[in-house]
Amino acid sequence: MSYLNVRQRGTLPYEPVWRAMQNFTERRDAETVDEIWLLQHPPVFTLGLAGKEEHILEPRGIPVIKTDRGGQVTYHGPGQVVVYLLLDLKRHLQGVRPLVSATEHAVIGLLEELGIAARSRPDAPGVYVDDKKIAALGFRVRRGCCYHGLSLNVDMDLEPFSRINPCGYEGMEVTQIANLATGIDHGQIERDLVRQLGRALGYDEIQFTEDGPLPL
Numbered sequence: 001m002s003y004l005n006v007r008q009r010g011t012l013p014y015e016p017v018w019r020a021m022q023n024f025t026e027r028r029d030a031e032t033v034d035e036i037w038l039l040q041h042p043p044v045f046t047l048g049l050a051g052k053e054e055h056i057l058e059p060r061g062i063p064v065i066k067t068d069r070g071g072q073v074t075y076h077g078p079g080q081v082v083v084y085l086l087l088d089l090k091r092h093l094q095g096v097r098p099l100v101s102a103t104e105h106a107v108i109g110l111l112e113e114l115g116i117a118a119r120s121r122p123d124a125p126g127v128y129v130d131d132k133k134i135a136a137l138g139f140r141v142r143r144g145c146c147y148h149g150l151s152l153n154v155d156m157d158l159e160p161f162s163r164i165n166p167c168g169y170e171g172m173e174v175t176q177i178a179n180l181a182t183g184i185d186h187g188q189i190e191r192d193l194v195r196q197l198g199r200a201l202g203y204d205e206i207q208f209t210e211d212g213p214l215p216l
Contacts, residue, residue: 002034002091002092002202002203002204002205003033003034003203003204003205003207004033004034004035004036004197004198004201004203004205004206004207005033005034005035005036005207005209006035006036006038006194006207006208006209007035007036007037007208007209007210007211007212008038008039008190008208009037009038009039009211009214010039010040010211011039011040011041011042012039012040012041012214013041013042013044014041014042014046014067014076015065016214016216017037017039017041017084017214018065018067018068018148019216020214020215020216021037021084021086021148022068022147023215023216024086024147024215025086025142025143025145025146025147026142027215028086028088028145030088032088034086034087034088034091034203035086035087036083036084036085036086036149036194036197037084037086038081038082038083038190038194039082039084040077040078040079040080040081040082041076041077041080041082042077042078043062043075043076043077043078043160044062044063044064044065044075044076044077045059045062045063045064045065045073045074045075045076045160045163045164046064046065046066046067046069046073046075046076047064047065047066047067047072047073048067048068048069048071048072048073048074048138049067049069049070049071049140050070050071050072050168051071051072051073051168052072052073055072055073055164055165055168056073056163056164057163057165058163059163062075062160067148068140068148069138069139069140069148070138070139070140070148071125071136071137071138071167071168072165072166072167072168073164073165073166073167073168074136074138074151074164074166074167075160075161075163075164075166076151077156077157077160078156079153079154079155079157079176079186080151080152080154080156081151081152081154081186081189081190081193082149082150082151083149083150083151083152083193083194083197084147084148084149085099085103085139085146085147085148085149085150085197085201086145086146086147087099087145087146087201088144088145089141089144089145089146090144092201092202092203093201093202096139096141096146099139099146099201100125100137100139101120102197102200102201102202103137103149103150103197103200103201104120104125104126104127104135104137105120105196105200106193106196106197106199106200106201107127107134107135107150107152107193107196108120108127109196109199109200110152110189110192110193110196111129111134111177113192114177114180115181116129116177116180116181117129118134124167124169125137125138125167126167127152129175129180130175131173132172132173132174132175133166133167133172133173133174133175134152134153134174134175134176134177135150135151135152135153136150136151136166136167137149137150138150152189152193153174153175153176153177154176154177154178154184154186154189155176155177155178155184155186156176158174158175158176161174177189194206
């Protein structure tokens with residue numbers, strides 16, 4: 001049996017969570033249970049390893065943090081589901097490309113359940129609805145284990161995306177579930193997304209546990 005432990009962490013600043021993911025990954029061993037962290041962040045722009053500062057057009061008071069995930073620049077803010085995947089890739093996926101594909105597939109499956117037709121793109125990781133980005137992906141792999149993950153726009157202020165070139169693409173539009181479906185329940189979307197991820201990533205059992213402190 002393969003278990004996936006899910007922690008609902010509420011709203012937390014970006015940098016402490018990032019450092020905690022690094023620490024969790026550094027300390028884990030072959031027996032460590034894989035985890036998903038569900039949370040939201042206060043407004044922040046994050047710039048990945050491939051990120052170019054020229055893609056941050058006008059932050060206007062929103063902090064910019066250079067981080068160690070893959071990819072370019074994105075925005076996190078209230079009303080967005082952020083899912084961090086802390087997984088041993090040797091157990092199921094055997095590499096980054098299968099991880100990205102499985103994660104995209106899970107988001108597409110969730111949106112299909114909501115009556116939203118979505119797709120991935122071979123030239124730009126993430127999930128798109130009518131060429132508008134609804135979910136962004138970015139991972140870091142160390143010693144065969146990954147951290148960071150995905151952000152899904154649910155019901156948020158999309159204006160800050162206009163202050164960047166999302167994921168490094170000039171003029172890329174973004175969208176969110178609230179613009180495409182009615183009766184949105186943020187908590188239910190989190191639970192349904194975890195279910196889709198567990199299936200796509202190959203886990204037999206998902207368990208929700210008490211949050212607990214960040215591994216600092």
